[in-house]
Amino acid sequence: MNRFVIADPALCIGCHTCEAACAETHRAYGLQAMPRLRVMRSHHESAPQQCHHCEDAPCAGVCPVNAINRVDGAVQLNESLCVSCKLCAIACPFGAIEFSGSRPLDIPANVNTPKAPAAPPMPAKVSSLLDWVPGVRAIAVKCDLCYFDADGPACVRMCPTKALHLVSPHDINRASRRKREQTLNSDYGDLARFAQNNGSAK
Numbered sequence: 001m002n003r004f005v006i007a008d009p010a011l012c013i014g015c016h017t018c019e020a021a022c023a024e025t026h027r028a029y030g031l032q033a034m035p036r037l038r039v040m041r042s043h044h045e046s047a048p049q050q051c052h053h054c055e056d057a058p059c060a061g062v063c064p065v066n067a068i069n070r071v072d073g074a075v076q077l078n079e080s081l082c083v084s085c086k087l088c089a090i091a092c093p094f095g096a097i098e099f100s101g102s103r104p105l106d107i108p109a110n111v112n113t114p115k116a117p118a119a120p121p122m123p124a125k126v127s128s129l130l131d132w133v134p135g136v137r138a139i140a141v142k143c144d145l146c147y148f149d150a151d152g153p154a155c156v157r158m159c160p161t162k163a164l165h166l167v168s169p170h171d172i173n174r175a176s177r178r179k180r181e182q183t184l185n186s187d188y189g190d191l192a193r194f195a196q197n198n199g200s201a202k
Contacts, residue, residue, distance in 0.1 A: 001055070001073065001169035001172065002053040002054070002055055002070070002073050002074055002075065003053060003073045003074055003145060003166060003167060003168050003169070004051070004052050004053040004074075004145075004166075004167055005037075005050060005143065005145070005153055005155065005156060005164055005165065005166055005167070006164070006165055006167050007047040007048050007049075007163050007164050007165075008047070008163045008164075008165070009045040009046065009047040009163075010045070010163075011161045011162065011163035012039070012045065012046050012047045012048070012161065012163040013046070013160075013161055013163075014039055014041055014046035015160065016039050017158055017159060017160055018035075018037055018039070018048050018154075018155035018158065018159055018164060019035040019037060019038070019039060019048070019155075020035075020158075021154040021155055021157070021158035022035040022036050022037060022146075022153075022154055022155050023035045024154075025146060025149065025154040026146075029148050029149075031079060032079060032100045032139065032141045033100070034098065034100035034141045036050055036051070036141060036142060036143040036144065037049065037050035037143060037155060038050070047163070048155065048164065049094065049095070049096065050096055050142075050143040050155075051075065051092075051094070051096040051097070051142045051143035052094055052096065053073075053074050053075045053143070053145070054075065057070070057075045058091040058092065058093065059075070059087075059088035059089075059091050059092050059097060059142070060075060060088075061091070062087040062088060062090075062091045063085075063087065063088055064083070064085060064087070065081050065082070065083055066081070067079075067081035067082045067083075067140070068088060068140075068142075071147070072147065073168075073169070074144065074145045074147065075142075076144050076147060077140055077141075077142050077144065079139055079140075082139040082140050084099065084138050084139050084140070086099070086140075088140050088142075089140065092142075096142055096143065097140050097141065097142045098140075098141050098142075099138040099139065099140055099141065100138060100139065100141045101138040101139070145166070152166055153166055
């Protein structure tokens with residue numbers, strides 16, 4: 001079962017600290033500096049929206065170069081393999097994937113990687129209008145739960161109101177057990193009471 005970060009709109013104050021922490025943390029590790037989450041506002045509340053790390057992630061299913069995979073209970077994107085086809089962003093039901101342009105992590109100047117065929121040679125300089133630099137392109141950006149940081153997601157740590165929480169399979173199991181216990185102790189979980197109510201309704 002995958003882990004993911006969830007936000008409590010009742011606690012979020014829309015300060016964008018989570019976005020800043022996300023951007024700075026990834027920039028420091030040589031990844032795209034674009035935030036992996038976006039604070040959204042309604043008339044009554046605000047909360048950051050980000051990748052849900054779906055169990056059957058549609059983004060991973062449509063990626064033609066297998067740049068998106070399930071790793072250690074999370075859906076991770078390898079920036080070095082992304083070819084910027086945009087299919088993952090189209091497939092994501094939550095709009096959690098955006099694109100940012102800079103040199104991807106671990107991509108050399110000639111764009112050659114062990115997992116990709118050799119890039120064509122650098123083109124001759126023709127005009128500043130036609131110049132292009134291999135390896136500098138818009139690539140997919142999505143939440144990676146700060147897998148490189150032993151302290152966990154930066155957004156969770158830096159939120160001043162503790163509105164963000166990293167949800168693990170243990171948390172989900174505990175919440176499910178608590179709901180089952182509540183159902184057992186309520187009238188809805190008492191089949192005798194249910195049958196009695198149905199009998200009186202006739």
